[in-house]
Amino acid sequence: MAPRVAVAVSSRHCDAPPFPETDREKLVGEFIPTIKYHAARIKMRIPPNIEMDDLVSSGIVGLLDAFDRFDPSRGIKFKTYAEFRIRGTMLDYLREMDWFPRSIRQSSNRLRNAYSKLEGTLGRPPEEQEVARDLSITVDELRKRLATLSGLSVLSHDESAEDGEGSCVQHFLSEAAKDEAKEEELLRDLKEVLAKAIDTLPEREKQLIALYYYEDLTMREISEIFDLGEPRICQLHAQAVLRLRGKINTQLER
Secondary structure (H helix, E strand, C coil), X not given: CHHHHHHHHHHHXXXXXXXXXXXXXXXXXHHHHHHHHHHHHHHCCCCCCCCHHHHHHHHHHHHHHHHHHCCHHHCXXXXXXXXXXXXXXXXXXXXXXXXXXXXXXXXXXXXXXXXXXXXXXXXXCCCHHHXXXXXXXXXXXXXXXXXXXXXXXXXXXXXXXXXXXXXXXHHHHHHHHHCHHHHHHHHHHHHHHHHHHHHCCCHHHHHHHHHHHHCCCCHHHHHHHHCCCHHHHHHHHHHHHHHHHHHHHHHHHC
């Protein structure tokens, strides 16, 4: 995998200020556990054909990008900035691989729209039975569709503008990546919208999101806390993500 990293770095950082190669090697050595941690977290949510080594390699590229672009005058800790770049580069790699099939993206968009529409009509998060009725399917079928979306994350690039469902979240993430001067402000705004959206989730889904994204528990560990099967936890996670995506897009469109 080393040659792939070397090629990617040389092409991406040709205009960057030169740094001693020994500093880069030391930096990579220090951050490898962090890179592997993020790669492992992402690997759990994607198809098995995506190699762990490829995620780690893209994470190294993101780390070196952070090393070249870091500006301490912005008041951000390097570790925070580096982890953002590491994870972002891994997600960019997955997006280029187009790992999320078009049919599943379309299913995700239809479900997200159903949850969002019903919440607007009811003035509260809809129950599974209400969503199933709106889609003219059974609750079992709804849960099967949710199970296929277990790889979804709240802020990700797996939504595609090609599907005719342009994502405001995708736009915000792209703008943050393109304009470094706006990056901090855009991400702060996005986090505020996300925090408000999480507060409106049903209590069980709110707890699940907190345990998974903030406490870094696995689905299996969360299933033990809730005394539910792991597949059911994955369905509830997908449902919570769809609710959040709908809420976030609605807020950002205003």
